[in-house]
Amino acid sequence: MSNQNFNEKLIALLKTNPDFVDESGELLPAAVKDHAWKLDHNLIRLLLSDPKIKSTFFDEIDEHWVFNHNTFIDYITAKNFLANSYTQFRNKIGLNIDGKFLRERGEVSLVWPYKDCVLEGGQTKEEEKRKEIFFNEILAQDEINRMFDPKVLTNWKRHTAAGEEEVSDIKRDDNGTIRENLIIKGNNLIALHTLKQQFRGQVKLIYIDPPYNTGGEANIFTYNNTFNHSSWLTFMKNRLDVAKQFLRDDGFIAISIDNYELLYLGTLADEVFGRENRISVLTIVHHPAGKTNNNFFATSNEFMVVYAKNKELAKINFFEMSKETEKTYNEKDEISRYKLENLMRKGETRNARREDRPKQFYPIYVSKDLKQISLTKEEDYHEVYPIENGTEWVWTNSPSTFQQKLDTNEIVVKRHKDGHIQIFFKRRITEYKGLRPKTTWTEKKYNATQHGTRLLEKILGRKSFSYPKSLYTVVDIVKITTDPGDIILDFFAGSGTTGHAVLELNKQDGGTRQFILVEQLDEHISVCKERLEKVTAQEGFLSGNFVSCELKEYNQTYMDKIQAAQSSEELVALWKNIAESSFLNWYVNAETPQEAVQDFIAIDDLEAQKHLLVELLDKNQLYVNLSEIEDADFAVSEKDKALNKKFYGE
Structure with a gap:
C-alpha cells in the first residue's frame, strides 16, 4: 500500500470519531494528538480495528499489542500527513502555526454572522427555523492587543415619535452619567469594552437572552456544530466577565436559558459572580401547550438565572396588586376598602394547630345578636373556639392583638345558614405590601406566542423575527429588580423586547429608566429601531426617544x-x-x-x-x-x- 493510500485510510478511519473533526468534516490533528497522549481507549480501539494500521502503530509483545503512541504522534504531525487542499492552503497562506490550527489555541471567542437573518419564502409556522448561521473563532490571548480598546462610534441618529433627527449633543445627568436610551450596532464583546468606560458601575440590571446552543428548531441562533459546550462557555464567559463591570454594587444580572445549557451556565455564572450571589433559577412557562423537540417531554418552560453583584446589598421589589386581587377587596368603610379574612388559621399552614401555638387557642365570646364580642366569659354568650370538624386549630392573633383589633372595630362576626358562628378580621387594602415574586411564573402573560411573536407582528405589521420573548416576562424582571431612574443593559438585543419593556414599565409607574441595547445583526437592528419607534408613537411613551450609533467598521x-x-x-x-x-x-x-x-x-x-x-x-x-x-x-x-x-x- 502506498503512503498516500495509507494516509487516506488512516484519515478516513479517524474521521469516524466525531471528536476528531471540525464543522466541515475536516480532521483535527491536534484533537487526535491530545487523545493519543492520554492513551485514550476509544482511539486505541479505533486504530486496532484495521489490520494495516494496527501493525504500523502497535508492537506485539507476548501476544499483546502495545500502542506506540510516539510513533503515531510523529506520523500525524508530519507535514505530508494531511495533504489535502484545505491544509495545503492553510500552510501556504500562514494559518497553521506549530502544526495547530489557530482556532485550537484560543481563549477569546468572537462571533460574526455570515448570513443575514432571513425568513425563507413561504414560511408560516412560528416553529420553522430561520436561516441564521455564525462564524465563531476563538483567539489566543497573544493575538489580542488592541481589540478591547474603545472604538470610534459613527452613523449617529436620534429617534423620536416624529422620526429620525440628527444628533447634536449627548445628554448627561448631574453626576456626568450619559442619560440617553442607546442602541449600538457591533460585535457585542467589543461593544461592551467600548461602553464600559462610560457605564462602569452604573447599570442596575443586565438582562440577556443569549443563543442557547441547542441546535434545535427553537434556538434563536443556529451556530455551527463546533460551537459546542466548551466554545459556548468561552463565548459566554468573555461577555459575562466584562458585563460584571457594568453592574452597580446592588445590581442584578438575569439570563434566559433553556435546559440544554442551564447547568453549564450555572457553573460558569457561579465562577463569574460567585455562588454566594446566586439569587434563584426562575421557571418561566412560556409555551403552555408544550413544544415537542425530542422523543421525550413536550417543553413548556425555559429558565431565568438570576445573580446579584452583591447579595448583601441587593433588594428586589414586590409585584403590585393584580386587578383580580384588587377585586377581592369588596367591602368599604370610612377608613378604606377591605376584605374579610377568617380569623381561624387552619390547614397545612405552619404552626396552625393548637399544639404548635397553644397561646393562640382561646375562647371568644359572642352575644346572641352577634353585636357584642368579648374575651371575657359572659352569660348567654356563644363560646367560640378555633375548632373545625373536630380539629383544634388556632386564631391568627394572640389575645392582646385580637383585643386591639376589637377596640378599633376591625372584627366582624357572621352566622352561617347551618347556625355556626364565624369570626373575621378586616384585611385592608392599605396593608398590602406587594406580592413576593415566586420562582415559577405561570401566568398567561408570559406566553411567548401570544405576547412575543404575535405582539411583535401586530406592532410591525409583518412577521420579521422568530421566538421573541414575551414582553411581560421582561417587564416583570425589570419591575422587581429596578427602580424608576435605573439603567438596564441588554447586549443580545434581538428584536428589542428589553427596550420595549423598559418603556412600558416607565409608562406604568412614571419612571425614567434607561435602556442600552447592543446588537450586531443588521436585520435585528432594523427590527429594534422600527419596533421602538412605532411603540413610542402608538403608545405615547414619554421616555421613548433613543439614540442609535454603531462601531465604525474597518x-x-x-x-x-x-x-x-x-x-x-x-x-x-x-x-x-x-x-x-x-x-x-x-x-x-x-x-x-x-x-x-x-x-x-x-x-x-x-x-x-x-x-x-x-x-x-x-x-x-x-x-x-x-x-x-x-x-x-x-x-x-x-x-x-x-x-x-x-x-x-x-
Missing part, C-alpha cells in the same frame, strides 16, 4: 463582503483586495501565490472558503480604534469626531 467591512460572496471566484478577488487594503494577521502571507489560489479553489466548499478568509483578518482591526480617530486613512468625519468627544467625555 476589517468588519470585509466580514460583510465575505458573507455576501456567492462563489469561489468572488472570494479569490476579495482575498486579493483584502491583502492590498486591510489589516491581515501578522503571520499571514500577504501575497497570493498561484498554487495557493489553486488549493483554495480546490477546497470546493464555499462555507469553508469563507471561514478561511475570515481567519486572514486581524481581529484587532475589525473596528476603528478611538485612538486613531485623527488618522486620515480612516476618514472619520468632523461630526463624528465631535460626537465621539462628547460621548467619551473628552
Whole structure:
C-alpha cells in the first residue's frame, strides 16, 4: 500500500470519531494528538480495528499489542500527513502555526454572522427555523492587543415619535452619567469594552437572552456544530466577565436559558459572580401547550438565572396588586376598602394547630345578636373556639392583638345558614405590601406566542423575527429588580423586547429608566429601531426617544463582503483586495501565490472558503480604534469626531 493510500485510510478511519473533526468534516490533528497522549481507549480501539494500521502503530509483545503512541504522534504531525487542499492552503497562506490550527489555541471567542437573518419564502409556522448561521473563532490571548480598546462610534441618529433627527449633543445627568436610551450596532464583546468606560458601575440590571446552543428548531441562533459546550462557555464567559463591570454594587444580572445549557451556565455564572450571589433559577412557562423537540417531554418552560453583584446589598421589589386581587377587596368603610379574612388559621399552614401555638387557642365570646364580642366569659354568650370538624386549630392573633383589633372595630362576626358562628378580621387594602415574586411564573402573560411573536407582528405589521420573548416576562424582571431612574443593559438585543419593556414599565409607574441595547445583526437592528419607534408613537411613551450609533467598521467591512460572496471566484478577488487594503494577521502571507489560489479553489466548499478568509483578518482591526480617530486613512468625519468627544467625555 502506498503512503498516500495509507494516509487516506488512516484519515478516513479517524474521521469516524466525531471528536476528531471540525464543522466541515475536516480532521483535527491536534484533537487526535491530545487523545493519543492520554492513551485514550476509544482511539486505541479505533486504530486496532484495521489490520494495516494496527501493525504500523502497535508492537506485539507476548501476544499483546502495545500502542506506540510516539510513533503515531510523529506520523500525524508530519507535514505530508494531511495533504489535502484545505491544509495545503492553510500552510501556504500562514494559518497553521506549530502544526495547530489557530482556532485550537484560543481563549477569546468572537462571533460574526455570515448570513443575514432571513425568513425563507413561504414560511408560516412560528416553529420553522430561520436561516441564521455564525462564524465563531476563538483567539489566543497573544493575538489580542488592541481589540478591547474603545472604538470610534459613527452613523449617529436620534429617534423620536416624529422620526429620525440628527444628533447634536449627548445628554448627561448631574453626576456626568450619559442619560440617553442607546442602541449600538457591533460585535457585542467589543461593544461592551467600548461602553464600559462610560457605564462602569452604573447599570442596575443586565438582562440577556443569549443563543442557547441547542441546535434545535427553537434556538434563536443556529451556530455551527463546533460551537459546542466548551466554545459556548468561552463565548459566554468573555461577555459575562466584562458585563460584571457594568453592574452597580446592588445590581442584578438575569439570563434566559433553556435546559440544554442551564447547568453549564450555572457553573460558569457561579465562577463569574460567585455562588454566594446566586439569587434563584426562575421557571418561566412560556409555551403552555408544550413544544415537542425530542422523543421525550413536550417543553413548556425555559429558565431565568438570576445573580446579584452583591447579595448583601441587593433588594428586589414586590409585584403590585393584580386587578383580580384588587377585586377581592369588596367591602368599604370610612377608613378604606377591605376584605374579610377568617380569623381561624387552619390547614397545612405552619404552626396552625393548637399544639404548635397553644397561646393562640382561646375562647371568644359572642352575644346572641352577634353585636357584642368579648374575651371575657359572659352569660348567654356563644363560646367560640378555633375548632373545625373536630380539629383544634388556632386564631391568627394572640389575645392582646385580637383585643386591639376589637377596640378599633376591625372584627366582624357572621352566622352561617347551618347556625355556626364565624369570626373575621378586616384585611385592608392599605396593608398590602406587594406580592413576593415566586420562582415559577405561570401566568398567561408570559406566553411567548401570544405576547412575543404575535405582539411583535401586530406592532410591525409583518412577521420579521422568530421566538421573541414575551414582553411581560421582561417587564416583570425589570419591575422587581429596578427602580424608576435605573439603567438596564441588554447586549443580545434581538428584536428589542428589553427596550420595549423598559418603556412600558416607565409608562406604568412614571419612571425614567434607561435602556442600552447592543446588537450586531443588521436585520435585528432594523427590527429594534422600527419596533421602538412605532411603540413610542402608538403608545405615547414619554421616555421613548433613543439614540442609535454603531462601531465604525474597518476589517468588519470585509466580514460583510465575505458573507455576501456567492462563489469561489468572488472570494479569490476579495482575498486579493483584502491583502492590498486591510489589516491581515501578522503571520499571514500577504501575497497570493498561484498554487495557493489553486488549493483554495480546490477546497470546493464555499462555507469553508469563507471561514478561511475570515481567519486572514486581524481581529484587532475589525473596528476603528478611538485612538486613531485623527488618522486620515480612516476618514472619520468632523461630526463624528465631535460626537465621539462628547460621548467619551473628552
